[in-house]
Amino acid sequence: MRTNRARVGDVVCFLLAVGLMVLALVDGLAQHIAPVPLTADLVLGGLCSLGVWLRRRWPVGFAVIAGVLSVYATSASGAALVALFTVAAHRRFAVLAPIVVGYALAPFVTLLVRPDVPVASWSDTLLGVALAAAVLASGMFVRARRQSLRERAGRVEAEQELRVAEARQGERNRIAREMHDVLAHRLSLLSLHAGALELRPDAAPEEIARAAGVVRDSAYQALEDLREVIGVLRADVDRSDEPPERPQPTLTDIPDLVEQSRHAGMQVRLDWQADALSAGSAGAGRSAYRVVQEGLTNARKHAPGREVTVSVRAAPGDGVTIEIHNPYPAESSSADIPGSGVGLIGLTERAALAGGRLEHGPTSAGDFQLRVWLPWPTH
Incomplete structure (x- = not known):
């Protein structure tokens, strides 16, 4: 979906193409060009100006059509400049280069197709070359800036993912250290009472029952703690900003x-x-x-x-x-x-x-x- 900024840009490009088309009409009337060629020129220029609204969807196709029509229709020069800017801003140089070459040859072909159009003066030619170069440079700058922002955003996202992964791994390591202390404590209790039962098989039933109860409770708690830490270490969730639920x-x-x-x-x-x-x-x-x-x-x-x-x-x-x-x-x-x-x-x-x-x-x-x-x- 287009943003408001993109819509404003399309409106500005359309008005620029229409404005140059009007200037071409005024220049054609001033040079007393025949009505039929002038009308055909304006029709082709108008079609190219309307094509500005499709430049984002088909930038290369629009640039090729506008360049070909501008050979005959001088009123399509504004739309051609917009198409050149669009290709420079959205496509790599390998795609842009052939279009630039074609646009550079277009004025020479125009002399053969439209002998009724007077040859431009050197000042007008230099002005046109400078305008085309400025449009081309602007488009390449926009593309380079957009690519730089995209790469920067990609780096920021990658760094964020790396920080999350490191935080998750650090949390899991911390939980593992916690569980080392917990399991060592419980298993040492279990070992102590199991050893007592082994060394004193003739102890009073109450003492044996109490020791067996401690062994059972310690083993149960150790299993519960071990089951929980294994579940946490296996879980593929981000717990980097949460302390472990157990032990606390x-x-x-x-x-x-x-x-x-x-x-x-x-x-x-x-x-x-x-x-x-x-x-x-x-x-x-x-x-x-x-x-x-x-x-x-x-x-x-x-x-x-x-x-x-x-x-x-x-x-x-x-x-x-x-x-x-x-x-x-x-x-x-x-x-x-x-x-x-x-x-x-x-x-x-x-x-x-x-x-x-x-x-x-x-x-x-x-x-x-x-x-x-x-x-x-x-x-």
């Missing part, structure tokens, strides 16, 4: 996480120095939760049955500081544990992305310490 823990969920570990048989002491946390940063809260979760998982792997101390201090402006202490394991204790060290690498990356820092290693007291600081802006 916050700082206020850390005490529940500690209680779950106690319920699973761990000895965990929580030093809680964080109040009014509901107004804290969601990203910092989620990262803090993952730090505590991974720290408890590591302690369960490397120091089973030993007391773990979790310290959480949070305040706007001061940030969130988390310290986890557990007895330092023997060097060989982690050799046969799958994925040892991967969790700390992921936590280091998570803290760096959040603008924080992570430190871990042995202390002078012989404990293993995991210390993380995360920013918490005041606004």
Whole structure:
């Protein structure tokens, strides 16, 4: 569909063709051209002027017809110039070149076809050449500008698609890292209680039932989490501007996480120095939760049955500081544990992305310490 700008352009081109046709009529009357050739000239010129309305649909065909008719009809010169501009603006140079050559030869053919038309002076000839060159250059400029805008729009669209793809991939990678922490925590609970059932087959029925219940719940939750993350990673939808639906823990969920570990048989002491946390940063809260979760998982792997101390201090402006202490394991204790060290690498990356820092290693007291600081802006 044509725009209002295109309609205005067509009107201007039609008026230009009609105006030049009127000038040709006035010039023909002034030169006392016979009525029959003059009438035929005007009829052909009028038909070419009406053809201006079809120039966008058939630019090459219109240019060829207008060029051929302009050999006889001098009143069709305006329509021919419009046709030349249209071809230059809408077709590549390989199509334009033969038409330009034909238009350049048309005045010489006119001398043979219309001996009644006086030969133009040098000044008129130079003026006509300059006008045709200006029309040709204008059309080529319009085409070059339109092509440049089209290419720019294509680049912008391609860059936007690339940003969307990168954002989608980044979101999926983030979800995968989230699920590593979740599954590692749940599977470590499952392994702990399964080992307890294996080592104490003569335990009281209540303890066996409780341990079996934890194993069942942990396995069920692990399967649910795994099913959800696989569904998200397979989904071909743009989730670049949405956080993952699960998990979405916050700082206020850390005490529940500690209680779950106690319920699973761990000895965990929580030093809680964080109040009014509901107004804290969601990203910092989620990262803090993952730090505590991974720290408890590591302690369960490397120091089973030993007391773990979790310290959480949070305040706007001061940030969130988390310290986890557990007895330092023997060097060989982690050799046969799958994925040892991967969790700390992921936590280091998570803290760096959040603008924080992570430190871990042995202390002078012989404990293993995991210390993380995360920013918490005041606004």
